Amino acid sequence: MAKNSAPQDRKRSDLTALAEESRTFPERRRAAVLRAREEPGKLTWREIAALLDMTEAGLRKAMNADSSELSNT
Secondary structure, eight states, X not given: OHHHHHHHHHHHHHHHHHHHHHHHHHHHHHHHXXXXXXXXXXXXXXXXXXXXXXXXXXXXXXXXXXXXXXXXX
């Protein structure tokens, strides 16, 4: 049974790391989008959405959701 422990621990560790990363993803995405929208060299919503593999509407919706979540914390 000890043989299975190491692979299981690794899988648990990987999942925990992924969960931690996904919790910070909205904040990191928001910060990156805000930087991309700054002058000079301002990117359009369309360019940013394409780079993130999202639609413009989805990106704007995510940004609005991110800002409301941040204001609730």
